[in-house]
Amino acid sequence: MSTVLESLSNELAAVVVAAGASIVRVEGRRRQAASGVIWSEDGIIITAHHVVERDENIGVGLPDGSRLPAQLVGRDPSTDLAVLRVGTNGLTPAKWAAGDTLRVGHLVLAAGRPEEQVQATLGVISALEGEWRTRAGGAIDAYVQTDVVMYPGFSGGPLVSAASEFAGINSSALLRGLSITIPAATIQRVAGALLAHGKITRGFLGVSAQPVRLPAAIAAQMAQETGLLLVAVEGDSPAERGGLLLGDTLLSVDDAPVRHMDDLLAVLGSDRIGRAVPVRVLRGGQVQTLQVTIGARA
Amino acid sequence: MASLLQSLNAELAGAIANVRNSVVQVRDRWSGAGAGTIWHPDGLIVTNAHVARRGPFEVALSDGRVFSAHLIARDERRDLAALAVQAHDLPTIQPGNVRALQPGQWVFAIGHPWGIANAATGGIIIGFGSHLPEHPAGRHDWIVVDLHLRPGNSGGPLVDTAGQLVGVNTMISGPNVGIAVSVEAVKLFLRQSLSAAPAADSATAV
Numbered sequence: 001m002s003t004v005l006e007s008l009s010n011e012l013a014a015v016v017v018a019a020g021a022s023i024v025r026v027e028g029r030r031r032q033a034a035s036g037v038i039w040s041e042d043g044i045i046i047t048a049h050h051v052v053e054r055d056e057n058i059g060v061g062l063p064d065g066s067r068l069p070a071q072l073v074g075r076d077p078s079t080d081l082a083v084l085r086v087g088t089n090g091l092t093p094a095k096w097a098a099g100d101t102l103r104v105g106h107l108v109l110a111a112g113r114p115e116e117q118v119q120a121t122l123g124v125i126s127a128l129e130g131e132w133r134t135r136a137g138g139a140i141d142a143y144v145q146t147d148v149v150m151y152p153g154f155s156g157g158p159l160v161s162a163a164s165e166f167a168g169i170n171s172s173a174l175l176r177g178l179s180i181t182i183p184a185a186t187i188q189r190v191a192g193a194l195l196a197h198g199k200i201t202r203g204f205l206g207v208s209a210q211p212v213r214l215p216a217a218i219a220a221q222m223a224q225e226t227g228l229l230l231v232a233v234e235g236d237s238p239a240e241r242g243g244l245l246l247g248d249t250l251l252s253v254d255d256a257p258v259r260h261m262d263d264l265l266a267v268l269g270s271d272r273i274g275r276a277v278p279v280r281v282l283r284g285g286q287v288q289t290l291q292v293t294i295g296a297r298a
Numbered sequence: 299m300a301s302l303l304q305s306l307n308a309e310l311a312g313a314i315a316n317v318r319n320s321v322v323q324v325r326d327r328w329s330g331a332g333a334g335t336i337w338h339p340d341g342l343i344v345t346n347a348h349v350a351r352r353g354p355f356e357v358a359l360s361d362g363r364v365f366s367a368h369l370i371a372r373d374e375r376r377d378l379a380a381l382a383v384q385a386h387d388l389p390t391i392q393p394g395n396v397r398a399l400q401p402g403q404w405v406f407a408i409g410h411p412w413g414i415a416n417a418a419t420g421g422i423i424i425g426f427g428s429h430l431p432e433h434p435a436g437r438h439d440w441i442v443v444d445l446h447l448r449p450g451n452s453g454g455p456l457v458d459t460a461g462q463l464v465g466v467n468t469m470i471s472g473p474n475v476g477i478a479v480s481v482e483a484v485k486l487f488l489r490q491s492l493s494a495a496p497a498a499d500s501a502t503a504v
């Protein structure tokens with residue numbers, strides 16, 4: 001009778017079963033457990049940073065129902081990703097979807113394992129855009145927004161395509177109120193760095209700053225309304241060595257306007273570490289340009 | 299591509315049309331109308347305990363007929379109630395197999411959200427059980443569904459793609475998540491509460 005509908009329904013259930021082989025439960029906080037994705041056959045798990053509230057005594061529930069202790073390999077709050085390791089072999093690693101296979105309107109499932117069994121919700125891809133920065137300054141390779149319901153404990157679980165491939169990891173913490181997926185390309189990059197170094201290196205200036213409104217003439221000249229007033233400059237920091245002073249108002253770094261903290265975080269990516277870049281400041285009513293060599297955060 | 303979506307639409311509409319007539323409105327004098335599901339052609343209606351709180355009750359069929367109804371069983375813990383009306387040859391929905399359902403499968407709900415009669419909403423099964431995150435403690439046999447239940451959906455049917463009854467919609471858990479009592483729990487409730495009454499498993503005796 002209802003052939004297409006029944007086929008669709010059964011195929012969705014089959015996708016959930018297939019995806020479930022690579023989805024684990026992550027016990028890293030006191031309330032509701034969350035989800036994670038199997039990265040490699042030998043026990044590497046990717047999850048969301050915000051669901052791993054402690055660094056020790058982390059548990060991982062595998063698809064076969066067993067529960068193993070896990071070590072925290074590293075975390076990157078800026079992209080809300082964390083990497084765990086469990087001592088086992090023979091896991092089923094996730095199959096990642098190529099980024100260009102996603103289209104707005106595609107049916108997708110959010111899946112998770114907050115309890116023993118895999119659970120799922122359904123939606124469509126709502127928006128696909130280019131690279132963006134999280135509030136904490138993390139670089140995300142593509143903006144992927146869906147209308148899937150993030151059921152409690154779904155963070156750290158995958159967004160699953162109709163082909164049972166993982167398009168990324170869902171996080172309800174990156175943008176409140178929206179279902180955002182961290183795409184596979186970002187996971188690859190961040191997980192690679194965390195596995196190699198245990199952390200993500202970020203650029204470092206050594207200042208504390210707060211946004212201030214610019215005088216009208218400067219605002220017109222720079223085509224920006226606000227800058228960042230330096231309220232502290234650390235001793236022997238890249239900022240001090242470059243000649244930045246307490247009371248300067250930061251206008252741009254490497255020709256990128258700095259209007260608020262997000263702008264500053266965005267220009268302090270790992271790609272600028274060790275480079276001398278032009279930094280424009282407002283000092284004594286005059287715009288000055290200094291050369292500052294961006295450091296690396298310890 | 300469009301033809302597949304069109305077939306899907308036609309089938310969804312057909313599946314909903316097939317079960318709509320088995321959905322009733324349950325009214326009392328005090329609160330807004332809830333929904334009910336016709337269980338037996340001879341006038342046995344299943345609804346939620348929180349819908350059938352305090353009589354007298356009226357049941358309105360989809361064909362416009364209105365009957366006064368007797369409350370014949372009520373179970374707060376399972377949030378189920380059974381009502382009987384003096385009517386025959388009512389359309390029922392074949393009970394389905396809940397144990398065969400899996401997360402990801404499509405289901406739909408019919409009810410009267412915000413008083414809109416016989417409105418449909420669809421989604422997939424998120425999961426089952428008694429220990430789901432937003433689940434009231436001590437309750438069993440629930441189906442958690444990714445769809446939009448609203449006040450007025452309570453007591454209405456949750457139907458699978460074969461058009462079979464798999465649950466009775468009961469609760470809203472956030473804006474996009476609904477919870478239904480499984481049809482197995484409904485069977486158990488009817489078996490236990492109606493066998494306690496004289497001349498039991500059919501509403502004709504009431």
